[in-house]
Amino acid sequence: MAMRHVLFGGTVALASVFGAIPAQAQPVASPPGQITVEVQTVNGSGCRQGTASVAAAEDSTAFTVTYSDYLAQAGAGSSPLDSRKNCQLGLKVHVPQGFTYAIARADFRGFAYLQAGASALQRASYYFQGMSQTTRSSHQFTGPLFDNWQASDETDYASLVWAPCGEERTLNVNTELRVNSGINPQGLSFMAMDSTDGSVSTKYHLEWKECQAA
Numbered sequence: 650m651a652m653r654h655v656l657f658g659g660t661v662a663l664a665s666v667f668g669a670i671p672a673q674a675q676p677v678a679s680p681p682g683q684i685t686v687e688v689q690t691v692n693g694s695g696c697r698q699g700t701a702s703v704a705a706a707e708d709s710t711a712f713t714v715t716y717s718d719y720l721a722q723a724g725a726g727s728s729p730l731d732s733r734k735n736c737q738l739g740l741k742v743h744v745p746q747g748f749t750y751a752i753a754r755a756d757f758r759g760f761a762y763l764q765a766g767a768s769a770l771q772r773a774s775y776y777f778q779g780m781s782q783t784t785r786s787s788h789q790f791t792g793p794l795f796d797n798w799q800a801s802d803e804t805d806y807a808s809l810v811w812a813p814c815g816e817e818r819t820l821n822v823n824t825e826l827r828v829n830s831g832i833n834p835q836g837l838s839f840m841a842m843d844s845t846d847g848s849v850s851t852k853y854h855l856e857w858k859e860c861q862a863a
Contacts, residue, residue, distance in 0.1 A: 679709040679857055680748040686712045687741045689819060695719040695734035695826060703740060714738065714822065715850040722839035724764065724830035735825040742820055747860050751809035752784065754854040757800045759842035763792030766832035769840040771800065771825070778819040782810040792838060814860035
């Protein structure tokens with residue numbers, strides 16, 4: 650398997666595409682100094698302008714994405730457009746010269762209110778601009794569920810998709826939420842991947858390599 654999963658509040662299914670490891674690179678815990686992550690582009694109904702922010706960990710081992718208005722809902726007269734929300738972020742990750750990184754694990758969190766018979770789907774993918782290798786995951790949840798939810802995807806080291814050495818590529822991070830009201834279309838069901846106080850965020854854990862001259 651390319652990835653391992655930990656899921657709370659639902660079941661999980663996964664598809665992933667293997668990525669090549671850059672040649673002439675040596676593993677390191679983290680690069681010297683602190684990395685920075687900037688949001689270049691924001692698109693999608695789940696992250697209107699100004700409702701998504703990103704921050705890098707001080708030890709450069711991870712970065713988090715926090716959403717403030719990311720919710721899909723169905724039933725109780727909701728619009729069909731409300732049942733699917735998505736967010737596409739283009740991130741610029743500034744790393745010290747001579748180092749490359751890959752996303753080793755992603756932790757997704759939020760809150761779900763699903764009536765009996767309702768279901769929800771959370772999808773995610775990420776890839777580097779100009780590269781065909783894409784990591785994808787899909788998590789299924791079923792009602793009744795009225796609780797916080799968390800799902801984690803961990804990629805095997807040999808299957809990590811690495812940023813090219815010596816190049817700065819945009820990291821595209823895509824997520825999606827879907828809700829189906831099922832047998833009870835009159836009851837409201839929703840799934841959120843957002844936070845009103847900044848305490849709920851998606852966390853991407855990084856692996857690092859030092860690029861060596863050929």
